[in-house]
Amino acid sequence: MTRKSALVGAVAVVLGAVLMLSLAWGLQHAALANPPVLGRTAPRLAIQTAGGDQVRVWELQGKPVVLNFWASWCGPCIEEGGVLADASGARPDVAFVGADNQDTSSGFEAFEQRHPHSYPAGPIVTGSYQAFGVGGLPATFFINAQGIVVASFTGPLDASTLNHYLGLITS
Amino acid sequence: MILGYLGAGALLAGLVMGGFSALLSFWAGWREADVFIQVGRRAFYAAAAMTGIAAVLLEVALLTHDFSLAYVVEHTDLSTPTPLVAAGFYGGQEGSLLYWTLILGALGSASLVASARIGARVAAYAAGILALILSFFLFVLAVVASPFDLLSITPADGLGLNPVLRDGGMLIHPPVVLAGFASFAIPFAFACAALLAGRADAAWIRHTRRFALLAWSLQSAGLLLGMWWAYHVLGWGGYWSWDPVENVALMPWLATTAYLHSSQVQEKRGRLRNWNFGLVILAFLLVVFGTFIVRSGVVPSVHTFAISAIGPWFFAFLFACLVFSAALLAFRAGTVRVHVEPAPAVSREGGFVLQNLLLIGVIAVVFWGTILPLVSGMLGAERVVGAAYYERAAGPIFVVILALMAVGPVLPWRHAGAPVLRALRWPAAAAIVVLAGLLVAGVRSVPALLAFPLSAAGAATIFSEYGRVLLKKPWIILRKRRRYGAYLAHLGLVVVVAGVAASHFGQQEKDVTLQPGQTVTVAGYTLTYTGSDQHQLQDHTDFVAVMRFGDRTLEPSRATYAGLGGQALTHVAITTTPTADVYVVLAATGTDGSASFRVFVNPLVTWIWAGGAVIILGVVLGNVGERSAVPELARRRVPVTLPA
Numbered sequence: 001m002t003r004k005s006a007l008v009g010a011v012a013v014v015l016g017a018v019l020m021l022s023l024a025w026g027l028q029h030a031a032l033a034n035p036p037v038l039g040r041t042a043p044r045l046a047i048q049t050a051g052g053d054q055v056r057v058w059e060l061q062g063k064p065v066v067l068n069f070w071a072s073w074c075g076p077c078i079e080e081g082g083v084l085a086d087a088s089g090a091r092p093d094v095a096f097v098g099a100d101n102q103d104t105s106s107g108f109e110a111f112e113q114r115h116p117h118s119y120p121a122g123p124i125v126t127g128s129y130q131a132f133g134v135g136g137l138p139a140t141f142f143i144n145a146q147g148i149v150v151a152s153f154t155g156p157l158d159a160s161t162l163n164h165y166l167g168l169i170t171s
Numbered sequence: 172m173i174l175g176y177l178g179a180g181a182l183l184a185g186l187v188m189g190g191f192s193a194l195l196s197f198w199a200g201w202r203e204a205d206v207f208i209q210v211g212r213r214a215f216y217a218a219a220a221m222t223g224i225a226a227v228l229l230e231v232a233l234l235t236h237d238f239s240l241a242y243v244v245e246h247t248d249l250s251t252p253t254p255l256v257a258a259g260f261y262g263g264q265e266g267s268l269l270y271w272t273l274i275l276g277a278l279g280s281a282s283l284v285a286s287a288r289i290g291a292r293v294a295a296y297a298a299g300i301l302a303l304i305l306s307f308f309l310f311v312l313a314v315v316a317s318p319f320d321l322l323s324i325t326p327a328d329g330l331g332l333n334p335v336l337r338d339g340g341m342l343i344h345p346p347v348v349l350a351g352f353a354s355f356a357i358p359f360a361f362a363c364a365a366l367l368a369g370r371a372d373a374a375w376i377r378h379t380r381r382f383a384l385l386a387w388s389l390q391s392a393g394l395l396l397g398m399w400w401a402y403h404v405l406g407w408g409g410y411w412s413w414d415p416v417e418n419v420a421l422m423p424w425l426a427t428t429a430y431l432h433s434s435q436v437q438e439k440r441g442r443l444r445n446w447n448f449g450l451v452i453l454a455f456l457l458v459v460f461g462t463f464i465v466r467s468g469v470v471p472s473v474h475t476f477a478i479s480a481i482g483p484w485f486f487a488f489l490f491a492c493l494v495f496s497a498a499l500l501a502f503r504a505g506t507v508r509v510h511v512e513p514a515p516a517v518s519r520e521g522g523f524v525l526q527n528l529l530l531i532g533v534i535a536v537v538f539w540g541t542i543l544p545l546v547s548g549m550l551g552a553e554r555v556v557g558a559a560y561y562e563r564a565a566g567p568i569f570v571v572i573l574a575l576m577a578v579g580p581v582l583p584w585r586h587a588g589a590p591v592l593r594a595l596r597w598p599a600a601a602a603i604v605v606l607a608g609l610l611v612a613g614v615r616s617v618p619a620l621l622a623f624p625l626s627a628a629g630a631a632t633i634f635s636e637y638g639r640v641l642l643k644k645p646w647i648i649l650r651k652r653r654r655y656g657a658y659l660a661h662l663g664l665v666v667v668v669a670g671v672a673a674s675h676f677g678q679q680e681k682d683v684t685l686q687p688g689q690t691v692t693v694a695g696y697t698l699t700y701t702g703s704d705q706h707q708l709q710d711h712t713d714f715v716a717v718m719r720f721g722d723r724t725l726e727p728s729r730a731t732y733a734g735l736g737g738q739a740l741t742h743v744a745i746t747t748t749p750t751a752d753v754y755v756v757l758a759a760t761g762t763d764g765s766a767s768f769r770v771f772v773n774p775l776v777t778w779i780w781a782g783g784a785v786i787i788l789g790v791v792l793g794n795v796g797e798r799s800a801v802p803e804l805a806r807r808r809v810p811v812t813l814p815a
Contacts, residue, residue: 009501013497018546019542020486020490021549022542022546023463023469023542023545026467026544026545026548027467027469027482027483073409073412074407076741076758078682078758078759079758079759079767082759104557104558114682128555130544
């Protein structure tokens with residue numbers, strides 16, 4: 001075996017090993033296979049608003065949180081925007097956070113110009129939607145004052161559904 | 172219930188026949204025992220037939236609403252329209268695996284018929300490898316994820332098909348993509364068999380050329396149909412989002428694109444033998460990798476299958492394929508290496524090599540972006556990349572490939588001289604004219620200023636090649652239809668690129684809430700909202716907004732499926748003008764009769780679909796009636812003698 005072929009072989013083995021190890025890790029941490037965040041402490045997640053402020057969900061403990069995953073390209077997210085905006089205005093005792101994911105910065109900025117959020121919203125800068133097991137948008141997680149995920153809902157929220165879940169985290 | 176037992180029995184019988192075929196084919200190939208080689212091949216046909224019977228039984232169970240089967244309950248209900256009930260066959264994890272296996276069995280059988288003419292040993296090993304792959308799928312179907320699992324209680328109705336899948340696209344996109352995936356196994360099996368048998372000639376390439384082309388065509392059609400479906404169903408105005416599932420379908424297509432070019436170098440010039448083995452193996456490994464990614468849920472995607480236990484099995488299969496392929500290339504490639512002088516850089520073979528390297532570069536970029544969440548997650552900080560990464564990293568490579576498409580077709584084999592420069596005057600002129608036009612029109616985006624002129628140059632090259640031969644010897648087109656069919660496919664591809672570039676760089680959008688009678692104007696297109704209506708249909712309620720666009724009516728709607736917990740789905744309204752699509756999404760409706768819309772104007776999207784049709788047309792016309800050349804020596808039938 002020449003030195004060149006030994007080197008190629010060694011590189012191939014290392015790359016193959018890294019690939020298989022990362023896939024094996026993925027099997028153990030599959031986002032969709034591992035969605036039961038319900039009843040557990042919410043995974044760490046922070047967003048950055050258009051103004052540059054960072055909002056860290058884990059620092060909001062002591063107050064119930066409505067964490068809404070959305071994207072500028074998501075039609076149903078626009079639909080539920082009014083419902084969430086009304087609720088955030090009516091419920092100052094609850095923190096609303098909008099986590100923009102799988103989005104471009106220009107898409108986010110354009111969205112904020114057309115449909116400005118009335119509560120902190122922006123791209124995720126710490127943590128990920130995978131940690132919450134988000135498989136489709138919009139998805140909303142209801143976190144109680146102790147930081148425990150009490151409920152989740154996938155799809156656009158209407159006012160009565162939102163009120164039902166708000167009741168679960170504020171009671 | 173009887174269908175469940177019969178189906179499970181057919182899968183088990185298929186598994187036994189497949190395993191028998193694999194063992195016998197390898198043993199008989201090694202001993203060159205012709206009779207047993209034939210028996211092994213026929214056992215493969217039997218396994219394929221059993222898969223066919225299982226498929227028919229599942230389809231019958233679906234169409235007769237046999238709710239004793241868990242699969243039928245989970246993917247259909249009584250309100251689902253019949254065509255979609257039939258399509259439920261591949262609408263879920265287990266059924267789509269059975270479909271994959273069905274296609275593998277059918278195409279595998281087709282490839283094995285007459286395979287003896289490329290050599291008994293190669294044919295036997297190919298049958299063995301195909302039987303091993305088929306057996307793996309049958310094992311998963313029979314033991315791990317069976318579509319014939321029975322419920323202890325038979326419910327009166329099923330759960331129904333996911334609303335996103337209740338669309339005409341469901342009838343065409345998944346079967347084409349899955350068939351494309353399955354067909355990559357054929358060139359892989361024959362390439363590995365040739366390596367195992369130590370055959371350095373291009374017989375395996377000629378024998379599997381049609382299957383490689385079929386895999387490429389199906390994957391091209393599957394990718395384009397997926398884009399078309401996403402564009403028409405998911406209301407975000409786009410068609411490609413670098414989703415992991417899109418990526419894993421793109422990568423084998425890129426590898427096969429490279430192979431279809433580099434295999435010509437081996438056929439014509441005897442070069443790149445090991446490279447071709449590597450490309451075919453890479454394409455199949457990428458298919459297995461993609462299947463694992465899609466079906467195990469390791470990377471989040473908009474394409475989700477219900478999570479089942481097959482992830483670890485596909486992981487093991489990928490590992491086995493990787494080790495087998497690597498060992499084969501490491502220990503056998505040396506035996507087929509032939510020393511030849513390096514090709515001149517400026518020649519057709521040089522162009523193909525450069526194109527291959529560029530395509531491998533794109534695959535590397537896409538592969539890295541797809542597995543980054545896993546590699547980074549394993550190292551402690553999960554990272555995800557978006558469209559910007561892919562566009563920045565792969566965009567420049569695509570630009571060079573596009574330029575190569577303008578130059579490559581005029582490059583001769585061996586050596587390029589002055590005639591090449593003369594042949595390039597038309598593409599160069601087209602590029603300059605388009606560039607000047609764009610600059611005058613005020614376009615300043617560098618990617619747009621590269622994409623459009625280079626697309627024009629690519630098209631001009633093809634037109635000049637056709638023009639040159641049509642003016643002198645038009646019958647050459649028929650005689651060399653493989654070459655001119657490929658040119659047509661090139662033309663289709665540059666049309667697709669122009670459509671992608673125009674819709675990517677020129678898209679305009681506006682969000683608006685309108686009262687009946689109010690209008691909105693986007694990019695010069697004016698729409699008037701005239702009111703809304705509600706329809707109760709078989710399985711859902713449609714809320715329809717009516718818009719006027721000139722003398723056309725657009726009806727974007729939202730469908731709510733009461734039987735599925737109120738899940739809602741947007742139906743986009745699209746109307747096409749000669750230069751753009753007007754694309755309207757109904758975002759929300761108010762109690763006062765108002766409605767909120769997102770209106771997109773997407774330039775030249777129809778070029779993408781038209782270009783796709785031209786690509787497929789080019790492949791079909793280029794290969795209809797083309798007889799694959801088989802060396803005279805190998806054409807002789809091997810006499811079969813019965814053992815005494």
